Amino acid sequence: MSFLFSHIDAVNHSIKQIFKQPIHGILNIIVFSLSIGLPLLFLIIVNNVSKYSTSLSADPQISLFLSKNISQNSISNIEDILKKSPQVSQYTFISKQTALANFQARDDLKDLIMSIEDNPLPDAFIVKPSSTEPKIIEQFEKEASTIAGVEDVQVDSDWLKKLHVFLTTSRMTLVLLTILLATSLVVIVFNTIRLQILIQQKEIEISKLIGATNSFIRRPFLYFGAFQGFIGGGGALFLNWSFLSLFNHYLHKLANLYNSILVISGPSPKQMLFVLAIGVTLGWMGAWVASSKHLKYLEYQ
Amino acid sequence: MIEASNITKSYNDTNPILRDVSFSVDKGEMLFITGPSGAGKTTLLRLIGALERPNKGSIIIGGQDITKMHPNSLPFLRRNFGLIFQDLKLLMDRNVFDNVALPLFISGYSRSEIPKRVRAALDKVGLMHKEMSMPITLSGGEQQRLCIARAIINRPAILLADEPTANLDEAYEREIIEILKDFNRVGVTVIMATHNVNIVRSMHVKNIYLERGAIVT
Numbered sequence: 375m376s377f378l379f380s381h382i383d384a385v386n387h388s389i390k391q392i393f394k395q396p397i398h399g400i401l402n403i404i405v406f407s408l409s410i411g412l413p414l415l416f417l418i419i420v421n422n423v424s425k426y427s428t429s430l431s432a433d434p435q436i437s438l439f440l441s442k443n444i445s446q447n448s449i450s451n452i453e454d455i456l457k458k459s460p461q462v463s464q465y466t467f468i469s470k471q472t473a474l475a476n477f478q479a480r481d482d483l484k485d486l487i488m489s490i491e492d493n494p495l496p497d498a499f500i501v502k503p504s505s506t507e508p509k510i511i512e513q514f515e516k517e518a519s520t521i522a523g524v525e526d527v528q529v530d531s532d533w534l535k536k537l538h539v540f541l542t543t544s545r546m547t548l549v550l551l552t553i554l555l556a557t558s559l560v561v562i563v564f565n566t567i568r569l570q571i572l573i574q575q576k577e578i579e580i581s582k583l584i585g586a587t588n589s590f591i592r593r594p595f596l597y598f599g600a601f602q603g604f605i606g607g608g609g610a611l612f613l614n615w616s617f618l619s620l621f622n623h624y625l626h627k628l629a630n631l632y633n634s635i636l637v638i639s640g641p642s643p644k645q646m647l648f649v650l651a652i653g654v655t656l657g658w659m660g661a662w663v664a665s666s667k668h669l670k671y672l673e674y675q
Numbered sequence: 676m677i678e679a680s681n682i683t684k685s686y687n688d689t690n691p692i693l694r695d696v697s698f699s700v701d702k703g704e705m706l707f708i709t710g711p712s713g714a715g716k717t718t719l720l721r722l723i724g725a726l727e728r729p730n731k732g733s734i735i736i737g738g739q740d741i742t743k744m745h746p747n748s749l750p751f752l753r754r755n756f757g758l759i760f761q762d763l764k765l766l767m768d769r770n771v772f773d774n775v776a777l778p779l780f781i782s783g784y785s786r787s788e789i790p791k792r793v794r795a796a797l798d799k800v801g802l803m804h805k806e807m808s809m810p811i812t813l814s815g816g817e818q819q820r821l822c823i824a825r826a827i828i829n830r831p832a833i834l835l836a837d838e839p840t841a842n843l844d845e846a847y848e849r850e851i852i853e854i855l856k857d858f859n860r861v862g863v864t865v866i867m868a869t870h871n872v873n874i875v876r877s878m879h880v881k882n883i884y885l886e887r888g889a890i891v892t
Binding site: 379581586587 | 747750751752753754758760764766777780781783785786825829
């Protein structure tokens with residue numbers, strides 16, 4: 375019970391400390407919100423682009439053009455290989471006759487096709503890969519070109535590669551940005567708590583002399599740091615929500631012009647909880663470092 | 676109850692503050708540590724109160740050598756001592772009640788128990804009516820009594836008082852000594868450091884005299 379009272383007192387004390395210096399507290403919370411909010415916004419944008427790219431690349435296709443005089447047997451063999459390949463999600467065989475018929479059906483090419491006596495088109499397999507990962511597609515391209523009877527393999531994945539490189543670079547930048555801002559957050563909390571400790575230095579010293587344990591002294595500071603982190607996390611979510619609401623409004627107008635729907639979706643409830651947890655953890659960490667550093671000076675010599 | 680053997684304390688190798696100090700205090704006894712300024716009285720009290728560790732020697736309290744205790748156990752040991760500091764160490768931004776209640780908060784007393792104990796302690800030192808006053812508004816003697824109230828709030832077995840009458844006039848000095856004697860009468864072991872030998876002369880209690888860190892017989 376006394377343990378619980380001690381925690382309740384620590385919570386009360388830390389809340390009082392926040393309201394004791396409101397301007398300082400608000401400034402800190404703004405810095406917290408920006409430090410957590412910026413990487414969060416970046417993460418949301420990267421995730422949305424990534425999600426959008428997945429839907430765009432839902433039907434990237436690889437065309438396997440077969441030798442001109444290929445036998446029916448060889449076509450069956452190639453079909454077997456494609457059927458067994460884990461890199462293939464689905465495939466369609468387009469015979470040279472079908473391909474010609476498709477061309478003939480097109481008004482713009484009708485005259486040109488009619489003027490050709492022989493069918494110049496090869497038989498082909500149109501393959502949908504099981505993954506849009508450039509590495510897997512490249513590997514399949516290599517393997518497919520070695521299959522007997524396959525004359526040429528065409529992959530239209532250059533744009534996909536570029537997009538993947540862009541997303542990978544963005545994610546890496548996001549990680550670095552997050553590390554930088556998280557470090558700065560810990561430093562900010564450290565400094566805030568250090569100032570708090572200096573203000574309460576006498577109380578800490580007296581408490582220590584009359585039997586306070588390090589955890590008793592540290593507890594209000596840890597709560598103080600954690601509260602600031604929590605409010606900062608909430609602030610970061612609010613900033614993101616405000617930004618996305620505004621951004622989506624204009625994006626919607628733009629997308630309407632192209633008869634399309636584009637919306638940047640915000641963090642999920644799980645991600646929101648994660649943001650709050652990150653805020654609390656970083657605030658708590660900064661407070662721990664600052665209070666431990668100070669308590670070290672007061673240790674029994 | 677307290678047995679100090681060959682205590683040496685030094686902050687540098689050349690000039691020890693205490694040299695081979697040995698003495699013992701029985702339970703419920705009153706001991707005066709006297710000597711001129713810089714003799715090592717405060718350091719000796721800090722060593723007994725487990726606020727510092729000696730370089731050499733042992734301090735056995737209740738059968739336990741406190742110099743060998745793990746630092747994590749020391750806060751709990753300190754709660755058994757009532758400490759009266761020379762510089763009072765009062766929280767000037769807290770009222771009398773909060774100052775006295777601090778050790779109870781640290782020890783984890785319940786909210787219902789704290790006011791009762793605080794008022795009882797304030798009553799004992801005659802500060803009941805000053806409960807809501809800020810320490811800055813109190814006289815020197817009252818501040819010293821506030822310090823005593825805080826020291827006795829945990830009902831300690833040992834009271835360590837470092838120059839509790841320094842900077843007080845004769846009337847206040849007598850008042851403080853009487854309060855300490857009262858606690859001693861009810862079985863509290865009192866160890867008091869003072870440079871004022873007149874106080875010791877007026878009382879027939881055990882006394883050790885320190886000079887340059889050593890006991891002079």
